Amino acid sequence: MSLVADPGVRRARAWLSRAFEPGSVDVWRFVERTGPVAAVQSLLRGSAPAEVQALAGRRAGADLSEEDLHRADRCGGRLVVPEDDEWPAVALHCLTLTAHDLPTVRREQPDRTAALVPPVALWVRGDRPLDELVDRSVALVGSRASTAYGEHVAAELAHGLGQQGWTTVSGGAFGIDAAAHRGSLSAGAATVAVLACGIDRAYPSAHSTLFTRVLDDGLLVSEWPPGCAPLQHRFLVRNRLIAALTRGTVVVEAAARSGAQATANRARDLGKSVMVVPGPVTSAMSVGCHELLRARDADRHAVLVTSAAQVLQEVGRLGEDLATPAERPGSPRDSLSDIARRVLDACPVRIGVPPERLAAVAGCEVVDVLRVLPVLELHDLVEWTGTGWRVRREPPAGRLAP
Amino acid sequence: MSLVADPGVRRARAWLSRAFEPGSVDVWRFVERTGPVAAVQSLLRGSAPAEVQALAGRRAGADLSEEDLHRADRCGGRLVVPEDDEWPAVALHCLTLTAHDLPTVRREQPDRTAALVPPVALWVRGDRPLDELVDRSVALVGSRASTAYGEHVAAELAHGLGQQGWTTVSGGAFGIDAAAHRGSLSAGAATVAVLACGIDRAYPSAHSTLFTRVLDDGLLVSEWPPGCAPLQHRFLVRNRLIAALTRGTVVVEAAARSGAQATANRARDLGKSVMVVPGPVTSAMSVGCHELLRARDADRHAVLVTSAAQVLQEVGRLGEDLATPAERPGSPRDSLSDIARRVLDACPVRIGVPPERLAAVAGCEVVDVLRVLPVLELHDLVEWTGTGWRVRREPPAGRLAP
Structure with a gap:
């Protein structure tokens, strides 16, 4: 009990x-x-x-x-x-x-x-217990005047977090807040909207349907009693709660000197992870994000994140939720020795040439050429024409100029 | 002499x-x-x-x-x-x-x-002395398969650096390399193209006109004698020279595991500044950039840059070339005390109300309301209707919800 x-x-x-x-x-x-x-x-x-x-x-x-x-x-x-x-x-x-x-x-x-x-x-509205919902939660915050890019990324991150059973916490505003809730809801996950007005008020009123959907499986939370108005100073006070309730705060889009930056700074001061999604440097809505990433106060700095996996790597428990680094398919070239690469580059595309010529172009001894040619042939990189060696006409994928 | x-x-x-x-x-x-x-x-x-x-x-x-x-x-x-x-x-x-x-x-x-x-x-082609040109220089490198965004930013950065008398150093490839040279040339500044083939060869051949323009006021540089072909392994060897000749390397767009990342790592190993331009996390051409910004090896890490001023802040001599942080025009609200902000938020938009009512809404004593009202009036934030106080109908710029 x-x-x-x-x-x-x-x-x-x-x-x-x-x-x-x-x-x-x-x-x-x-x-x-x-x-x-x-x-x-x-x-x-x-x-x-x-x-x-x-x-x-x-x-x-x-x-x-x-x-x-x-x-x-x-x-x-x-x-x-x-x-x-x-x-x-x-x-x-x-x-x-x-x-x-x-x-x-x-x-x-x-x-x-x-x-x-x-x-x-x-003040809490919704059926789920507050402590359970915020135990594995991440704050997703950002500009109200967001761009399509920011909303897309916010929704993707919240969706990805939701798929891993993580709760998204945000405000109830237009822009990034709404995109985050929608992304989380689309994954069938719980979201928490922390409001700067009473839990019985839908502010902005255009979000009354969104709040109804949030309530299906999530919560509306506020420090102010029912009926209270969303006064401007209350948003600033509220921001510390979004930072405090979660394991970390992700800023998706933020203008210079914005409220989202303030929330990120609260999270930092509370010892929570601060994560920032970069954007085009030509976008005013990413200026605040880039300022956060440029700030280098002591050893506590914001971490750049580009995916839900990278967010979970920051806030997840050790051993779970690890992000794999970005990869490019490996090329057979990668495994070649220096001499083998030089001989390969020395091979002509059309007419086959003898090993002596390859040695002169590659800048090595003929014996080295004879040593590496079998390796290159094994990798389908060169072929014998009957009179000499040349590059294989249909090289495997990945063989591109650097 | x-x-x-x-x-x-x-x-x-x-x-x-x-x-x-x-x-x-x-x-x-x-x-x-x-x-x-x-x-x-x-x-x-x-x-x-x-x-x-x-x-x-x-x-x-x-x-x-x-x-x-x-x-x-x-x-x-x-x-x-x-x-x-x-x-x-x-x-x-x-x-x-x-x-x-x-x-x-x-x-x-x-x-x-x-x-x-x-x-x-x-091997150097062009009239200017090599040492003078690279004394105040920055490397701008990135993907050949660049996006319009990357090319725009590369050209803007090179233009901005050129305007401050800085030389841009890059390769001679399509994409970011070419955009960097063009941006620098458009500012009437010198550029240096470091090639992986002989200085008498135009590779790629579509860039022969660009190289002619580079030669007007800049240089083509190569470690290989005239006539040498741009063999693949040579690009990788060449990258260390781009990093070494300059005060720092800026990566504009880079795919995962790309040559531009390799150049950035050379610059880091040589003790030079590594700067990275972020981009949309949805762009494959920024994956390498974001990986560089996420890497946290010891205390030497890549710095996020968004403008030529920020590049110069990294590589410029102390006291010169300082970037100013991104700013938003200040709001009169910023200078208000907590009580003043609460009273301001308590003021209705249409009908004027007496100070007693403001005190109840704002949650303070009437004497506090009477103390801050003159300040708010001085800032043109509130007005007296004859029967009470309300928010000024045309507030000055910057008064937006948080």
């Missing part, structure tokens, strides 16, 4: 998720220290530490937690809290580590959109 | 360049030890070390050196030898270092096509 949190704890975390914009290390530390129920009680009394009380502001006055839980329930959703077995504790552990390292003085703390702090709870 | 080698030395090196296929460390060491004139004398007498005598084979019987020098002269060429001032000693010093490190036992030596050994002499 799986562990399910106390209803009071769940309601307290629902209250906290509405009272505070996520990403505040002060709020997270306060809740960690006092526990969610006591934290809510002191906030309602107005007796919480001043900096935390101020962050809730007017929102501390109202209690919509019961209503929010009902709204989630009505759309087939639920609130998953750290006290649940379903909480993706392994994946999110990285955020706990980074949050502990953040400065205690407010002025020295990073901007809330960049602070690597765990969520107080996650 | 520049130093010009003794006619006897030049003739001896002309003889050596016909007697031996380049790339043999034994031959190079023998010539280094005894000097070119004495080396030729002992080879003609048959008294050279057995391994060297055997490499010359039948070729040691004839002396075409005078004829070769005449043939070069007739096509406007010359033989440049290490004893000349024009010899690119600085660039080729790397080959001297690697040749010294090669094993003395023949069996342990690398294949001649891979051995990093200096040339005994260079």
Whole structure:
């Protein structure tokens, strides 16, 4: 039987998720220290530490937690809290580590959109358990203004990952996000869309059908309670969750200084793999990708990937999921000695010539020519015309100029 | 006055360049030890070390050196030898270092096509001094079966390098080689084509017009005497020269296991910069490029480049030629505090709302809202309707969803 949190704890975390914009290390530390129920009680009394009380502001006055839980329930959703077995504790552990390292003085703390702090709870819509779905998952992120190339590659990667039983995690936006979900769905695999609005909202509305398909076998996830609007700053805060929930982040197309680059940097800061798909250098939508690949900060740098197999090589467990390097069919030439190659190149195409002539052209002794001719003949590379040696008229495949 | 080698030395090196296929460390060491004139004398007498005598084979019987020098002269060429001032000693010093490190036992030596050994002499056609032209030069190499994308990028890079006074060095093949020469010529810059045949031969013959244009302000260079055929193994031997003569090698398009990859590996082994232009992962002609970028051997790895400025950043002298990172025009949002961004996102588009409402939506105190509203108004991001605050109808450029 799986562990399910106390209803009071769940309601307290629902209250906290509405009272505070996520990403505040002060709020997270306060809740960690006092526990969610006591934290809510002191906030309602107005007796919480001043900096935390101020962050809730007017929102501390109202209690919509019961209503929010009902709204989630009505759309087939639920609130998953750290006290649940379903909480993706392994994946999110990285955020706990980074949050502990953040400065205690407010002025020295990073901007809330960049602070690597765990969520107080996650609103989840869909039937599958969150922790199972993200255990073997990869984030696929990129531009909304993607090109046909980027969408093709995103769909191919997600499809390939899905075929190997890996979950694709992305946002819910147009472009790369949507292509990634579609590619994964086409492989019959689960996908997770991490939203910057309530799980009961379809944003953008053109994606309501896509979200319905995601829900068939996957999840919609959000830090914000039902009904919340996709405000701009929320996307930036949300990006750290996409990076944290997965084993690694793949950037497919990104303009210069884009949100996808920000997600990649979060993944790097969380110690997760950062993978980047290159593109034409003539495409503005690959500029951000190429900047990531050019950045050489210390030993942690982004890895270029071109296939799902290469993605799995980065994030897969040791011994499984190994990519084979790109190959070209071998040529019989490859196995030849230097002298044999020179003699072969010295052979004319039409008229056969004697070994003495081959030795002069190849720059070696006649005895060497006589030594290598049988090898060349064995490989069907040369033939005896009756009067001399020449290149075989129909050489096997692979015999091309270098 | 520049130093010009003794006619006897030049003739001896002309003889050596016909007697031996380049790339043999034994031959190079023998010539280094005894000097070119004495080396030729002992080879003609048959008294050279057995391994060297055997490499010359039948070729040691004839002396075409005078004829070769005449043939070069007739096509406007010359033989440049290490004893000349024009010899690119600085660039080729790397080959001297690697040749010294090669094993003395023949069996342990690398294949001649891979051995990093200096040339005994260079046949050069064109008016400009070789050492001057290659002092600030970059190799641009890639596939013969290039795509329109690859040719466009090769021409753009060569053009950009040419505009900054840099010489492009390449082979004479179809595809990327030709596009690189054309791009450089279009900038009125010098190019150097390093051939795998005699400098009096146009190979491929369709490039005879291109080579004529190269000769207007650049050079054709070869290790092989006039009349020599472009035998297949010679291209592989030639590749080390392209890598050695330049400050760095840029691979534009390369199939898996291609000659361009081999040139890049030579450049790496010689301690020169290796730069790679990425391309669509869907293109077979970029597979070799992406493999180079994925290879992570020790700390020496290929650098992704997308522009001539980035190439110059790698090979240029310190303080000159610095590339600026890709940029996006800054948005007024970027400079806002967290609270200001939240208040801005809380502002409705049409109807103005009072600060109390903004505080509730943004999740902060009313006093914070009143503090940041003047900043937002100053940035033309919000406006007062007479009854409340709303987003300014025509926001300045850069205000886009993340």
